[in-house]
Amino acid sequence: MPAPSDGPLVSDLSEDGLLARIFPLLPLGDDTELAPGDDAAVVSARDGRFVVTTDVLVEDRHFRRAWSSGEDVGRRAAVQNLADVAAMGARPTSLVVALVIPGDLPASWVEGLARGLAAECEPLGVGVVGGDLSGGPVVVVAVTAHGDLGGRAPVLRSGARPGDVVAHAGVAGWSAAGLALLHAGRTELDRELVGAHLRPVAPLGAGPAAAAAGATAMLDVSDGMLRDAGRLARASGVGVELDSAAFTGDLERLRAVAGVLGVVAERWVLDGGEDHGLLATFPAGSVLPEPFRAVGRVVAAGEGTVRVDGVPAPARSGWDHFAG
């Protein structure tokens, strides 16, 4: 139940009243020509084309209000979408944010969400240029992000070729470990991992850097390393061979918490989603841009499949909203 100190509830305000509270909190962005308030925003793009992507966060599916503040959800909603733009090799320019909120939500929660969006977007010069509001039974945050390719070709999932190096930037398994700590009620064990789940840090600059370095394929890891590597393998018609030793740093970081919770740390690293690191392929001999590290190689054999240390990945690894 909201406490009186939370201030007005959404249902104490009008739509316009709520918008008047959040507009001043939203970043304008470097490319915004017309900010929120009209029927649509106007955003400039140097490229004749633009990248557009959308991802939704649903209460009790992607976050729990008992675990995540409005600011946490705003940050995660921004990062999840900014990572998809980065995964195309593009620089993000603007977001629009559609919000479904129950009337008994404190207005301060929505202001926190706006602050969280701003915290991720403002340093990048990304504007939050519009959105929508509706009442509904649970909180749903749907973000659409736009990006500028800067005159370069987009980096698709389908361009990996046998002989390429597979590389990863970012952390692996940290978000899943943080989520497990929240589920177990043991957040005191490792607050950094809990933070990695609530406010993931994605290597957003590495996306355009990978494109500039000649990456042949790329995607962000949202549903798990194996599941997402499988998507890249299928789209490219190649096999992906991963070396577990490449993830020793992540495994060592997670081992203590995994031991206490009775979980195998490898499963977080290989199946955990929501870290939003970037998995990319580069021609052999490429100088990998920071912070990419080689984690395996692309092979012709086993089209569409992923192997770890030569062992085929389980068919159903990682997150799927419907297949469990």
Ligand SMILES: Nc1ncnc2c1ncn2[C@@H]1O[C@H](COP(=O)(O)OP(=O)(O)O)[C@@H](O)[C@H]1O
């Ligand atoms: N409802 C939908 N209508 C059209 N395209 C969709 C829909 N849902 C997902 N897609 C497309 O399917 C692809 C895979 O989606 P998804 O797994 O959500 O990607 P990501 O993990 O990068 O967010 C994307 O190109 C996305 O735009």
Ligand SMILES: Cc1ncc(C[n+]2csc(CCOP(=O)(O)OP(=O)(O)O)c2C)c(N)n1
């Ligand atoms: C309360 C709660 N339970 C479970 C999860 C774990 N979880 C929910 S969705 C998801 C995968 C990523 O979300 P998705 O909607 O598939 O994003 P996309 O792949 O489209 O970027 C994971 C690991 C969570 N974040 N919060």
Ligand SMILES: [Mg+2]
């Ligand atoms: Mg998606």
Ligand SMILES: [Mg+2]
């Ligand atoms: Mg993605």
Ligand SMILES: [Mg+2]
């Ligand atoms: Mg996504």
